Amino acid sequence: EIVMTQSPATLSVSPGERATLSCRASQSVSSNLAWYQQKPGQAPRLLIYGASTGATGIPARFSGRGSGTEFTLTITSLQSEDFAVYYCQQYNNWPLTFGGGTKVEI
């Protein structure tokens, strides 16, 4: 199975700052990668699919890039509602796999 590794595990930032989250795949997943945001007690929310395409209704401050094995999610000008856990997920191969998550905290 493809192992997805996210770094860092925790990212401490201040409101208004920029956050860059990384996701690495153990083998190429092409551009078949999604990013999700999850807040405590809530279901995940799709942010990005196809490595760089924003999902419906997602603010432009969220952007994704990468292909193959290296991916990044960038959040420009962090707002209070952006403090959450972020997961990457590959859907290039079965079984589908998620990364371990990056917690973005103040």
Added chain:
Amino acid sequence: EVQLLESGGGLVQPGGSLRLSCAASGFTFSSYAMSWVRQAPGKGLEWVSGISGSGGDTYYADSVKGRFTISRDNSKNTMSLQMDSLRAEDTAVYFCAKAYRTNWSFDYWGQGTLVTVSS
């Protein structure tokens, strides 16, 4: 408005069985693949199983293969997960998720149902 509502969670003893259901509304159910994703307490997301829109193709994580069975009834807009031979490590919140039209990312999720496997 897309809605996904899980039910069927609860407390079950190791070795026991449980059947989860997901009731869908607000979209053409048969046109979309669906999945179950779980999250153990305080842990990350783990994909469990997926099923194509027609129900003809099913997929499983190695951790549940041979113990869990996914199915769907497109006439009733429901998806199910039959879970047998449950283990303590199956304890988690189980989310129902709708796949995006053209890929296996998940654009809508239910609120989840808690399954606790304990004696």
